[in-house]
Amino acid sequence: MESFLVSTGVVALAEIGDKTQLLAFILAARFRKPVPILLGILAATILNHALAGAVGAAVSAFLGPDVLRWLLGLAFLAMAGWVLIPDSDDGLKTHGGAMGAFGAALVSFFMAEMGDKTQIATVALAARFEALTAVIAGTTLGMMLANAPAVLLGERAAHRIPVRLVHGLAALMFTALGVLTLLGVGAGLYGA
Structure with a gap:
């Protein structure tokens, strides 16, 4: 359950x-x-x-347990530093054309997530917790918690969210995970 909750929280905060x-x-x-947009985001x-x-x-x-602990x-x-760097929509395009809202969301979200901080976080969380299903379910829920309001409420909600505060909280969570991992806390979770 810890892997699911940590994965959900980290990705939801990082995604704001x-x-x-x-x-x-x-x-x-x-x-x-x-609805088709949310389903496309979910599938992607x-x-x-x-x-x-x-x-x-x-x-x-x-990797061996010691190398893995240091790497993670x-x-x-x-990730704590990266989450503090604001994203922009420069070069962000919606793909999909004739595929409609579902196809545009599916293709665009899949492509936008390639190499994104939440994808890298998912790699690290899966390695850290060795609970693949729980991590994927948690990161997916975190992604949906952050993006569903964006789809449903649009621009009205965007200006009400204290993005810097949320990014600061995400950075603190990543920092805590990093320090705890380096100290070997929960080492049994990744084989150390």
């Missing part, structure tokens, strides 16, 4: 103000069809985070 949340606003404004997230989780599980199985600890600390 992220480029994919901006993409959710763009899709909502363009198509004005929240499950696929993307399942791939990321599989990479994390493979990394966990391949440093990765979480790097």
Whole structure:
């Protein structure tokens, strides 16, 4: 349960103000069809985070416990810094054309998540907790918690969220995970 809750919280906080949340606003404004957009986001997230989780599980199985502990600890600390860098919608495009709202959300979200901080976080969380299903479910729920309001409420909600505060909280969570990992707290979770 810890892996699910940590994964949900970390991704939900990291996703506030992220480029994919901006993409959710763009899709909502363009198509004005929240259900297909949300289903496209969900499908893209499950696929993307399942791939990321599989990479994390493979990394966990391949590396020794000490190397993994240091790699994950440093990765979480790097994520803490990365989450503080604001995203913009520069170059953000909605793909999908003739595929409609669902297709545009599916393709755009999948592509936008490639190499994104939440995908990297999913790799690290899957390696850290070795609970692939719980991590994927948690990161997917976190993604939906952050992006569903963007789709449903649009621009009105965007200006009411204290993005800097939320990013600060996400950075604190990543920092805590990094420090705890480097100290070996919960070492049994990743084989150390």
